[in-house]
Amino acid sequence: MNIEVRQADVHSNSKLKIVDVDIHPKSSVEDLKPYLSQRWWDHLVTYGARQRQGYSKGFPYPKMQPMASRRDSWPPDGGLPASNLAFMKQQFLDAYPIEYAIMNPLSPTGQGDQNSDFSAAMAYAANEFQLEGWHNQDSRLLASVVVPFEDAEATKVEVKRRAGDKRFAHVLLKTRTNDLLGKKQYWPVYEAAIEAGLPIGIHVFGTSGRPASSTGWPSFYIEDMTEHASCCQAQVASLVLEGVFDRYPELKIVMIEAGFGWMPSLGWRMDKNWKKLKDEVPHLKKAPSEYMREHIWVSTQPMEETETPEHLLDTMKWIGFDKIMFSSDYPHWDFDDPFLALPPSLDEATRNKIFCENARSLYRLS
Amino acid sequence: MASHVVAAVDEIPPGRRKLVEVAGRNIVVFNLGGDFFALNNRCPHRGGSLAHGITTALVESTVPGEYRCSRAGEMVKCPWHGWEFDIRTGKSWCDPSRLRVRQYTVTVKEGRELVEGPYKAESFPVRVENNYVVVEA
Numbered sequence: 001m002n003i004e005v006r007q008a009d010v011h012s013n014s015k016l017k018i019v020d021v022d023i024h025p026k027s028s029v030e031d032l033k034p035y036l037s038q039r040w041w042d043h044l045v046t047y048g049a050r051q052r053q054g055y056s057k058g059f060p061y062p063k064m065q066p067m068a069s070r071r072d073s074w075p076p077d078g079g080l081p082a083s084n085l086a087f088m089k090q091q092f093l094d095a096y097p098i099e100y101a102i103m104n105p106l107s108p109t110g111q112g113d114q115n116s117d118f119s120a121a122m123a124y125a126a127n128e129f130q131l132e133g134w135h136n137q138d139s140r141l142l143a144s145v146v147v148p149f150e151d152a153e154a155t156k157v158e159v160k161r162r163a164g165d166k167r168f169a170h171v172l173l174k175t176r177t178n179d180l181l182g183k184k185q186y187w188p189v190y191e192a193a194i195e196a197g198l199p200i201g202i203h204v205f206g207t208s209g210r211p212a213s214s215t216g217w218p219s220f221y222i223e224d225m226t227e228h229a230s231c232c233q234a235q236v237a238s239l240v241l242e243g244v245f246d247r248y249p250e251l252k253i254v255m256i257e258a259g260f261g262w263m264p265s266l267g268w269r270m271d272k273n274w275k276k277l278k279d280e281v282p283h284l285k286k287a288p289s290e291y292m293r294e295h296i297w298v299s300t301q302p303m304e305e306t307e308t309p310e311h312l313l314d315t316m317k318w319i320g321f322d323k324i325m326f327s328s329d330y331p332h333w334d335f336d337d338p339f340l341a342l343p344p345s346l347d348e349a350t351r352n353k354i355f356c357e358n359a360r361s362l363y364r365l366s
Numbered sequence: 367m368a369s370h371v372v373a374a375v376d377e378i379p380p381g382r383r384k385l386v387e388v389a390g391r392n393i394v395v396f397n398l399g400g401d402f403f404a405l406n407n408r409c410p411h412r413g414g415s416l417a418h419g420i421t422t423a424l425v426e427s428t429v430p431g432e433y434r435c436s437r438a439g440e441m442v443k444c445p446w447h448g449w450e451f452d453i454r455t456g457k458s459w460c461d462p463s464r465l466r467v468r469q470y471t472v473t474v475k476e477g478r479e480l481v482e483g484p485y486k487a488e489s490f491p492v493r494v495e496n497n498y499v500v501v502e503a
Contacts, residue, residue, distance in 0.1 A: 064448055071445030072418035335446055340412045 016352075018338050019359035020101040021169075021299050022203070022256050022327035023092075025141065026067075026083040027129050029108050034132075035125035043118055050114040052209035064221060065333040073331035081331040085137050092330045093140060096338050099356060100365055101330075102142045102169045103130055104203050104256060109146045111174060112207035119148035123158055127168075135167050142363070144172035144201060150208070152188035159189075163196035169363045170199045170254060174206030175228065181235045182242030190248050199252035199297070199362060202235065204228040225302075225334075229262035236266060240291045243283035252362065253296050257329060260298040261306075264318040267292050293320055297362060299327035300354065301336040312343055321350050325359045367502055375474055375497040378402070381439055385417035388503045392417075393470055395499060396453045398440055403453050404470040404501045405442070410458070414446035416467065422450065424459075471502040 033041055065071055069081035073091065082088055093101065110122020123146040130143035145162045147155040155171075162168045171193045179185060181202070193200050204212075205228075211217045212227035214234060232255050245251060267289030274281070274288050284291075298319060306312045316324055326342070329335050342351060359365065372386040378397045385394050385407060392407035394417040407417050419442045423435040441450045441459065450459040456469040478494045492498060 065445070070414075071420065072415060333446060333448065337413050337446075 016097050017099040017356045018097055018326060019099050019356045019363075019365065020328050020330070020338070021201075021254065021325045021359055022104055022301065023101045023141075023330045024082055024106055024332060025088070025103050025130075025134050026080045027105065027108065027126070027133060028080075028083070031129050031133055032108060032122065032125040035128040036121055040118060040121040040125075043115075044122075049108070049110070050118075051112055051207035052114055053207045062221070063333075068333055069331045070333055070335055085134070088331075089138070092328075093138065098140055100140050100142050100169075100359070100363075101328075102144060102201075102359075102363075103134060104144050104172055104201065105130065105146060106203070106205065110148060111146060111172075112150070112176075113148075116148055116151040116154060120151060120154040120158065123148050123154075124161075127158070127162065131167055142169040142365075143167050144170055145196075145198065146172050147189065149173045149186070149189055150178050152185060155189045156192040159192035159196050159198070163198075168198065170201040171196070173200060173202045174208075175202055175204045175231045175235055175258070176206030176208045176210045176212065177235075178208045178210070180238035180242075182238030182240070182244050184242075187244070187247070190244065190251050194248055194250045197364075199254055201254045201256050202232075203256040204231070204258050228258045232258040233262050233266045236263075236292060236296060237270060237288075239295075240270065240288045241281055241284070243281070245291045245295045246283050246285060251295060254299065254325070254362070255296060256299045256327065257301060258298070259302050259304050260300070260319055260324065261304040261315055263292065263296070263298065264315055267318070293323070297323045297325060297358070299325050300341060301327040301329045302334045303336055303341050309343055309345060313345065316343075321353055322358055324354050325362070326355045370501050370503060371475075371480055371492060371498045372404075372501050373499045375499060378499065381421075383417060383442075385415075386501070388470075388501055391503060393501060393503065394442075395472065395501065396421075396442070398453060401454075402472040402474060402499050404472045404503075405451070405453065405456055406468040406470075408467075409444040409446065409449055409451075410465055410467055411444065411447055411449045414444040414449075416442050416444060416451070418445040419443045420445075421453070424452075473500045473502075474498065475500050 067081055073081035075084035075087040105126050109126040110119040113119040126146040134141045135143055145159055145168050147158050149155055159171055212224050212231045218224055270288035304312055370388045373384050378384045380397050380399050383394050383396045393404050394407045395404045407415050409416055421439045422441045422443050423438040424441055425433055425435050427433040440453050442453050443450045451467050456467040458465040474497050477492050477496045480492045480498055481494055
């Protein structure tokens with residue numbers, strides 16, 4: 001029954017190269033052990049993580065598929081999806097023309113932990129393991145600087161440690177932070193990223209204790225998945241309207257795994273309100289949508305699937321074809337297949353931008 | 367279009383499936399309580415392999431808070447994005463009139479019929495005393 005459906009060498013003649021800006025290799029707490037001090041390892045095994053979310057353990061509802069992963073992504077020799085490099089190569093890295101894939105580890109990373117020193121220790125360990133466990137085994141896998149983003153000082157230390165290391169692509173935050181990301185408490189995070197020459201990647205989810213919705217905890221996973229859009233809108237509005245981009249003109253933000261259909265409507269609404277309420281935010285030098293177009297990049301997955309194909313193209317055009325980067329989300333269940341995800345009507349030059357050139361340029365990949 | 371012997375009946379017990387390659391196509395053959403159905407293995411949404419999907423029941427509801435399950439094991443759920451298809455018809459749960467998986471005709475034949483031909487069974491020997499699953503593709 002296990003016929004290999006996609007042969008690994010099928011696409012070797014393809015000229016297409018892909019930089020995938022969002023994949024999720026899985027590590028275990030044992031993987032992180034060598035990079036944790038005895039003090040923090042003891043803490044981890046004795047007290048465990050203290051994440052603040054709707055339920056004390058696990059998620060409020062099952063995530064569609066076990067480990068939120070493609071059912072065909074469990075390595076045949078055992079272990080969790082994307083925990084085994086050989087199988088990940090066979091199913092993903094070698095099955096598609098992947099030039100680079102950016103790892104955005106989700107757990108265990110300590111992000112969002114209530115104990116900020118523990119959060120910082122875990123972030124350090126998660127970064128070390130991305131290098132030792134993944135990048136050094138396959139140099140196509142680029143790391144993210146996992147940071148304890150609720151603690152700006154600790155974040156600065158971790159970003160500084162990774163500055164100049166080309167194995168790291170961006171500084172990783174989550175969308176559900178304790179406070180809106182435009183607030184001053186997060187500004188040192190942006191300063192550190194700019195000093196290190198790194199963009200900020202903001203991946204959906206997070207265990208701050210905030211739901212994705214702005215009002216309350218949803219009943220269904222489908223609401224959670226949908227409300228990533230409104231959550232991202234709130235974060236981007238905060239970054240723009242607080243004047244973060246005026247203060248940090250070099251700041252580059254990548255919104256990851258949120259799709260992008262929410263971008264134009266946010267721009268329209270902010271611009272409309274700004275025309276009337278300009279004097280409330282006199283630090284803004286131009287229309288809010290202009291900041292979005294200059295400073296915000298988006299990853300494609302989960303791609304919008306509009307009834308009318310032109311609506312998707314219009315949305316992409318509004319954002320800018322130079323700001324959209326392909327992502328697959330491997331091995332998660334809502335994986336986008338590189339060969340099927342993009343609208344077929346895009347011309348080759350535009351496809352190349354989305355598949356690799358935009359990411360090469362943003363992340364300075366050669 | 368030719369007839370292909372893809373499995374001995376015993377190889378696919380009720381509730382199980384087998385992925386086969388027939389004339390260059392990947393086809394998944396399901397056994398629902400003794401009835402065989404063959405679907406193209408490629409999900410029409412974004413290409414996931416249906417042979418790797420779980421099977422579920424048909425879940426329906428007339429009002430929020432009430433639901434009923436029927437036809438246990440007769441819907442296959444794509445292992446990627448979870449699109450569900452009726453194994454008996456190939457029709458999708460969410461958009462049955464427009465979106466369906468291609469179906470192939472399946473029959474069960476006795477070994478002694480097959481030995482006489484003109485069937486294709488390159489991959490395994492056909493025994494007169496057994497029954498076989500035959501896919502038209």
